[in-house]
Amino acid sequence: MVVDGGSGNTCEWEGRWNHIKKFLERSGPFTHPDFEPSTESLQLMLETCKILVIGAGGLGCELLKDLALSGFRNLHVVDMDTIDVSNLNRQFLFRSKDVGRPKADVAADFINSRIPGCRAVPHFKKIQDFDETFYRQFHIIVCGLDSIVARRWLNGVVLSLLVYEDGVLDPRSIIPVIDGGTEGFKGNARVILPGMTACIDCTLELYPPQINFPMCTIASMPRLPEHCVEFVRILLWPKEKPFGDDVTLDGDDPAHIQWVYQKSLERAAEFNITGVTYRLTQGVVKRIIPAVASTNAVIAAACATEVFKLATSAYTPLNNYLVFNDVDGLYTYTFEAERKENCSACSQIPLDLHFSSSSKLQEVLDYLTQSASLQMKSPAVTATVEGKNKTLYLQSVASIEQRTRPNLSKTLKELGLTDGQKLAVADVTTPQTMLFRLCFTS
Numbered sequence: 001m002v003v004d005g006g007s008g009n010t011c012e013w014e015g016r017w018n019h020i021k022k023f024l025e026r027s028g029p030f031t032h033p034d035f036e037p038s039t040e041s042l043q044l045m046l047e048t049c050k051i052l053v054i055g056a057g058g059l060g061c062e063l064l065k066d067l068a069l070s071g072f073r074n075l076h077v078v079d080m081d082t083i084d085v086s087n088l089n090r091q092f093l094f095r096s097k098d099v100g101r102p103k104a105d106v107a108a109d110f111i112n113s114r115i116p117g118c119r120a121v122p123h124f125k126k127i128q129d130f131d132e133t134f135y136r137q138f139h140i141i142v143c144g145l146d147s148i149v150a151r152r153w154l155n156g157v158v159l160s161l162l163v164y165e166d167g168v169l170d171p172r173s174i175i176p177v178i179d180g181g182t183e184g185f186k187g188n189a190r191v192i193l194p195g196m197t198a199c200i201d202c203t204l205e206l207y208p209p210q211i212n213f214p215m216c217t218i219a220s221m222p223r224l225p226e227h228c229v230e231f232v233r234i235l236l237w238p239k240e241k242p243f244g245d246d247v248t249l250d251g252d253d254p255a256h257i258q259w260v261y262q263k264s265l266e267r268a269a270e271f272n273i274t275g276v277t278y279r280l281t282q283g284v285v286k287r288i289i290p291a292v293a294s295t296n297a298v299i300a301a302a303c304a305t306e307v308f309k310l311a312t313s314a315y316t317p318l319n320n321y322l323v324f325n326d327v328d329g330l331y332t333y334t335f336e337a338e339r340k341e342n343c344s345a346c347s348q349i350p351l352d353l354h355f356s357s358s359s360k361l362q363e364v365l366d367y368l369t370q371s372a373s374l375q376m377k378s379p380a381v382t383a384t385v386e387g388k389n390k391t392l393y394l395q396s397v398a399s400i401e402q403r404t405r406p407n408l409s410k411t412l413k414e415l416g417l418t419d420g421q422k423l424a425v426a427d428v429t430t431p432q433t434m435l436f437r438l439c440f441t442s
Contacts, residue, residue, distance in 0.1 A: 012117070017071060020045075023314055024038070031315060035314050044312075045311055049311045050138050050139050051307065052075075052077075052138040052141045054143045055079055055143060055144035056144075057103065058296040060079065060103075062300030063142055063180070063300045064077060064107055065092075074119055075108075075111070075121070076138070077107055077108055079103040083106060093106065093110040108122035127150060127154055135161065140307055142179075143178065152430055153431060155199050155200035155345055156345060156432045158177055158194045177194065178306050178310075180300060181299070182295045184291070186326075186327065187323075190337065191306050197320050199339075201346065203337045205372050219231065219235065222268075222271050225276040225280055226280070228268045233284070233285055248396075251282065257282050261276070261277075344374060345434075351435075355367075355412060359411065360410060360412075362408040365381070368425065380395065382423070383424065385417070418440075420438065421438040423436045
């Protein structure tokens with residue numbers, strides 16, 4: 001047996017891949033009808049197939065371990081977070097000495113040192129920091145994200161990579177996405193073939209809405225530690241602007257979280273409320289749901305299996321959504337999530353917005369943020385008015401927000417918009433600008 005530390009040199013031993021060969025070098029009752037057994041499939045998986053894992057948290061650690069042990073050597077992992085002591089109970093690639101270090105770096109180092117021949121490449125960045133060239137190099141993308149916004153942004157990226165020739169999708173431009181998610185004792189895994197099957201935005205209704213507390217409770221009658229954190233997040237941060245006028249609260253910035261934590265403690269002391277901790281503060285700000293290690297293991301195993309199916313074409317992939325629930329007993333089922341003909345992300349046609357000419361711009365923004373099928377966060381709206389491109393409202397830049405704020409109380413007619421007008425809407429949920437068609441109702 002020849003084993004090294006995973007530096008990328010040849011490090012094989014007799015029988016290492018016998019279990020994989022049984023799947024790839026012979027047919028069986030469960031193999032894909034078009035599958036042709038061969039010895040080349042294993043080498044393709046070991047040396048050629050390049051996998052991107054997004055997220056190195058509870059689910060991401062399991063995914064990296066499963067994929068590397070299955071024979072996928074060319075792995076890249078992206079995570080913008082650093083290791084906290086609270087991660088150590090379930091994110092098993094990390095140790096106490098790693099606290100404070102980037103998750104991606106530590107996870108890749110551990111996998112490379114533990115699994116001979118594996119070449120995991122870390123990226124301590126946000127997924128928004130990469131351009132299309134970066135994403136285009138991968139054969140399959142696997143997600144272990146805890147954010148719907150991040151999922152939707154990635155969804156927009158893979159859709160933007162699709163190539164159409166005379167209206168026909170070129171299958172070579174498709175990068176499959178395997179998406180896993182966990183929530184306590186519940187979880188799901190899904191297979192997305194961009195341009196062919198339901199995308200993330202096609203099924204936004206499947207994601208639970210964010211829980212919001214009544215403003216009157218937060219401001220006047222707080223009873224829970226979460227109320228104190230929300231008071232600081234919603235009311236105190238915009239008022240005091242602790243890091244500057246144009247700085248928004250970033251849940252991934254330790255300095256921001258520490259400020260919110262200290263102010264939340266002061267608020268809690270004022271109302272004799274106990275239970276405000278740094279971890280709770282971070283959880284409320286980032287909308288983090290407590291994780292269970294066993295659920296992560298189940299969902300990661302399902303996702304890794306789907307990667308193997310797609311990479312080798314040996315078995316029929318999941319079609320296309322798996323639900324797992326062991327809150328009360330054990331329950332699992334699969335179903336096919338259907339594509340929406342008018343999906344704002346993948347339909348390639350402008351969506352119609354039905355409003356009267358006397359409706360105010362604020363009503364349009366409310367629809368964009370509250371609609372179950374859109375769920376935008378901070379939409380910026382532009383339109384061509386009298387031959388000039390005009391920003392109707394932009395929230396993300398303080399100076400422009402102040403200048404365009406009066407437009408919110410104006411009617412669509414007063415803004416110079418007409419029936420059939422095209423509106424361009426940008427939002428943090430997608431890298432692409434979405435087009436809408438304004439349809440006036442009588």
